[in-house]
Amino acid sequence: MNEFMQDSAFAGVTISLLTYFVGIHLKKRFKSGLLNPLLISIAVTIVVLLAANVDYETYNMGAKYLSWFLTPATVCLAIPLYEQFELLKKNWMAVMAGILSGVITNMVTVLALAVLLGLNHQEYVTLLPKSITTAIGMGVSEELGGYVTITVAVIVITGVLGNMTGELICKIFHIREPIAKGLALGTAAHAMGTTKAMEMGEIEGAMSSLSVAVAGVLTVVGASIFAGLF
Amino acid sequence: MEVKYLKQFLIILLISFIGEILKAVLPLPVPASIYGMVILFVCLLTGIIKLEAVQDVGKFLIEIMPVMFIPAGVGLMNSWGVLKPMLIPVSVVTVVVLVAVMAVTGSVSQFVIRRGNTRQEGESEK
Numbered sequence: 248m249n250e251f252m253q254d255s256a257f258a259g260v261t262i263s264l265l266t267y268f269v270g271i272h273l274k275k276r277f278k279s280g281l282l283n284p285l286l287i288s289i290a291v292t293i294v295v296l297l298a299a300n301v302d303y304e305t306y307n308m309g310a311k312y313l314s315w316f317l318t319p320a321t322v323c324l325a326i327p328l329y330e331q332f333e334l335l336k337k338n339w340m341a342v343m344a345g346i347l348s349g350v351i352t353n354m355v356t357v358l359a360l361a362v363l364l365g366l367n368h369q370e371y372v373t374l375l376p377k378s379i380t381t382a383i384g385m386g387v388s389e390e391l392g393g394y395v396t397i398t399v400a401v402i403v404i405t406g407v408l409g410n411m412t413g414e415l416i417c418k419i420f421h422i423r424e425p426i427a428k429g430l431a432l433g434t435a436a437h438a439m440g441t442t443k444a445m446e447m448g449e450i451e452g453a454m455s456s457l458s459v460a461v462a463g464v465l466t467v468v469g470a471s472i473f474a475g476l477f
Numbered sequence: 478m479e480v481k482y483l484k485q486f487l488i489i490l491l492i493s494f495i496g497e498i499l500k501a502v503l504p505l506p507v508p509a510s511i512y513g514m515v516i517l518f519v520c521l522l523t524g525i526i527k528l529e530a531v532q533d534v535g536k537f538l539i540e541i542m543p544v545m546f547i548p549a550g551v552g553l554m555n556s557w558g559v560l561k562p563m564l565i566p567v568s569v570v571t572v573v574v575l576v577a578v579m580a581v582t583g584s585v586s587q588f589v590i591r592r593g594n595t596r597q598e599g600e601s602e603k
Contacts, residue, residue, distance in 0.1 A: 263547045285543055289550035296554065303555050310548035319489045320542045321510035322496065323535035325517035329528065338590055345586025352581040356574045364566045374570050378578055381549065386506030397563060400556035403549050404571055409579070410543075416576055422583035424590050431583030435575050442543040452539075458582075460511050467506055 259296065259306035260313065266291040283411040285439070321380075321438060324456035327445075331453035338426055345427065346458050349434035350465040353378045354473040361477055369393060371477050375470045377401045380437040383463040391474045402437070409436020410443045425450040433458025485534035488526065492517050 251258075270284030296306055328335070335342060354375065361371040373393035376384035381402050388398035413432045422428055425448055432440035432447075433455030444455035496513030520526040560567060 259551075263551065264544060267544055267547065285546060285550065288544075288547050289553070292547065292551050293554045296551070303552060306551060307548060310551065313545050314548045316538065316541075317545045318496070318508075318510040318513065319486075319493045320538040320545060322489055322493050322513035322517050323531070323538045325514045325521060326528070326531060326535040327539070328514075328518055329521040332522065338586075338593070341586045341589035341593065344589050345582045348585040349578045349582030353574055353578050356577045357570060360566075360570050360573060364569065366566055370563060370566065374567070374574075377571065377574060380508070380511070382508030382510065383506055386508075390506060394559065396556060396559050397567070399549075400553055400560055401567055401571055403546075403553060404567075405575055406546065407550060408571065409575055412575075413579065416579045417583055420580045420584060422580075422587055424587045426590060427583045427587035430586045431579040434582040435578035438542070439546055442546070445539060445542075456514070460514055463511060464507065 253299070253301050253305060255305075256309040258309075259292065259301065260309040262295050263288050263292045263310065263313075281411060283407070285410055285442075286407055289407065317438075321459075324438075324441065324459070327449055327453040328456050331450055334426070334450060335453070335457065341426065342430060342454065342457065343461075345430040346434050346461045347465065349378075349430070349458075350462050350469055353435075353466070354469050358473060358477055368477065372470070372474050373397050374401060375473060376466055377405050378435055378437065379463045379466045380459050383467065387467055387470050391470060403439075406436050406439025409440040413440055413443050414447070426454050429454030430458050434462045437463075482534055485531050488531055489517075489534060489538070492520075 267284050267288040270282065270287035273287070274282045274284060292306075296303070357371070357374050357377070361374070366374075369392060372391035373388055375391065375393070376387040376398060379387075379402070381399060384398055384402045385395055388395050409432065413436060417428050417431060422431055428447060429444045429451035432444040432451070437459050441452065441455040441459055445452035492513045493509060495516060496509035496511075499512040500507065500509045517526065517531070521528060
């Protein structure tokens, strides 16, 4: 049985989807934002794989087909954006001011913490692109000479954490406008934040989608400037 | 035979493919998905692609998008080795920056929206 598990292309993905649905059910049942389906699924899948002695490469033989859909799905984020175009046109100043201030906050905070925690240059540039979408963040980290694998891990952790705590953080800081909530989630937690924004509403989802693209591109420019500062 | 969904999926894949080509040709660190998103957005705005031509499959893909991130998350099981020596700084930076970026982005945009709204109300009262 164990040997079969170790070679199965479907076992791992089935466990991931199953635990995701259990997560959704738990969240509905207990109405707690901290019971995050994405986190539950990732954590349980890792525990099961480790317990059954299945390595990630075997799991990914099946799971890579899920990842494959990410590019076409991200392309489709243009649809809610198009549907909210009037709102976007009306509020473009707020949208641009929000995303730009978020990107600058990301750079300044990483710089400040790098100085405070005594990081070296390579560790600093590894963390600079932590808030943006993986594909862009990897490129930035590589370009600046960071540890790309750590950058990817931190981007994923940021996404899961943002997906989990986004609603709570918005509440704490009295962010109530749907546009502002969407921008906050997308700028701070990229596409994983956007999936949460989609759950919150159409306006939130559209604004978050836009932030993923704009914040990503702004960070490419910003990170190359900030990399020279420390 | 109803090929509506197949046709929609084909359009979306075609745009993803064009995005991939642009990524290969242009020397920018922009992924295929972001090029594709811009292309689809422009095509919808100009009417080259009608909303109905991509809507059903598009909404479906967006709905199931969260599960597409599970493999990347499970991949963290392989990152433990590289993360371990940097665990404390990485944790501090991840949490602090996440909260700071979210709070600033949300507050700044909300401030601009609300300032705009009160100004408009002021004008309509005159």
